[in-house]
Amino acid sequence: MSELALSLRDVVVEYRRRRGLFGAASINRAVNGVSFDVRFGESFGLVGESGSGKSTTARAALGLEPLAAGNVELDGIQLAHASGAQLRQMRARSQLVFQDPYSSLDPSMTIGQSLAEPLRVHRPYSATERRQRVAEALRAVGLDSAQANRHPQEFSGGQRQRICIARAMILDPAVIVLDEPVSALDVSTQGQILNLLLDLQKTHGTTYLLISHDLSMVRNMTHRMAVMYLGRIVETGPSQRVFSRPGHPYTAALISAILEPHRDRQRQRRRILIDGDMPSSWSPPPGCCFHTRCPFAMDICGRVVPATIAMEGGGEAACHLHTEGPGLAGRSVLELLMYTRRTPQRRLI
Ligand SMILES: Nc1ncnc2c1ncn2[C@@H]1O[C@H](COP(=O)(O)OP(=O)(O)OP(=O)(O)O)[C@@H](O)[C@H]1O
Ligand SMILES: [Mg+2]
Incomplete structure (x- = not known):
């Protein structure tokens, strides 16, 4: 069986x-x-x-x-x-x-x-x-x-x-x-x-x-979970890994929206806020479905649907950041925030 x-x-x-x-x-x-x-x-x-x-x-x-x-x-x-x-x-x-x-x-x-x-x-x-x-x-x-x-x-x-x-x-x-x-x-x-x-x-x-x-x-x-955006799964993996080391900017944004100020002070500094509405699934954007709201969107993101990349700690994320640009190669997008030294509490779009 x-x-x-x-x-x-x-x-x-x-x-x-x-x-x-x-x-x-x-x-x-x-x-x-x-x-x-x-x-x-x-x-x-x-x-x-x-x-x-x-x-x-x-x-x-x-x-x-x-x-x-x-x-x-x-x-x-x-x-x-x-x-x-x-x-x-x-x-x-x-x-x-x-x-x-x-x-x-x-x-x-x-x-x-x-x-x-x-x-x-x-x-x-x-x-x-x-x-x-x-x-x-x-x-x-x-x-x-x-x-x-x-x-x-x-x-x-x-x-x-x-x-x-x-x-x-x-x-x-x-x-x-x-x-x-x-x-x-x-x-x-x-x-x-x-x-x-x-x-x-x-x-x-x-x-x-x-x-x-x-x-x-x-x-x-x-035990495990998937994150959906506009009809697609953008990330899957063991729930603990997804929460502690998200591999997709959308997952990171969802998580940072629920961090408690006192308990998660360290991660609050790396908070990602997304503004704007999800596009309609009647007319989805080309390329990566999240690129219109993504703080890290690159040229390729508006043109090519990203492949899923295996994540360290299990699961997969569908994001060009792992292969293009900074080349995260399966690591957490939180590392990108440190790498780019972006200002904390960046409000996006
Ligand atoms: N019977 C239907 N006819 C036409 N469109 C539909 C129908 N049911 C759902 N949709 C559309 O399909 C998409 C996904 O809807 P769905 O209800 O699966 O979302 P959801 O993630 O469960 O949302 P929520 O969190 O509000 O329950 C939406 O664009 C919705 O408008
Ligand atoms: Mg529903």
Whole structure:
């Protein structure tokens, strides 16, 4: 058996729109050649600004978006070549937990019915076995199994997110996609849900693809991560390495935006701030997708899409700085800031 729960290779997802009745169709490559692997039992983080393509990538990974190119392999099944039966199996082997626990549960069903539904569709269990599995799943997420007869409206946001996690876990999936799983919850509840997710991973070996704007959370929750910008992955690697020694200016800018003034005084001096909005993925810039906002942009960056370069400490970054100009050769872009002796707190663009 493969040690990969999920593998994306050069995945492209496009949205199309037509201007007027006879206008030419324009194309939005919301996901543009994305590749990464998630191993069994691992947490893999996906970060990037709003609109960078994180949720679309996740939906493509679960077979919920048609692929314009590339391939997805989930638990050994190739999406592009899957039969109807294999696609059904794939649906059962992957689950999605959304940001909003309020709209994720059917208000007309008891939570016991909501949890039993996937078992009824995908498992040959008797009603008694289903009840047992539902009770176990509720207990696993810290809820009382006697609450199975109640409706979602009777629970708080945090409890509802526990129920959504129980429902995602009940078929023992190869991967659970968590798309901003705690951003709708208050801060103290957020911590409880994140601890629950970590506990479940320890006891059940669950595999997560965690999508979040919250970089600190991704640092604490994931083993490896990818940084997305305008539909592309600009950097991947072990989360600790990505945070301590980013290989892409965009990653460095995202990280420097969350540094705490007291704890990270040393790195604050090398802070990178980016201004301006991300360009639209309907009309992306040529060359490196980040060059219009990059403080280190060189002539080549506006013309040539950078290749991915292996980083010291693991992972890859797609940036010309590693091969052109100062020649970082897989080292951190923070070294570039020292090398160029740029003024600290440089505001860019
Ligand atoms: N159904 C759709 N039809 C057309 N365009 C879409 C659709 N869904 C997403 N997009 C576009 O695809 C791009 C990526 O969107 P996506 O929702 O994947 O980003 P995201 O990184 O998840 O953002 P956020 O952090 O706000 O959730 C955006 O340009 C968005 O406008
Ligand atoms: Mg999203």
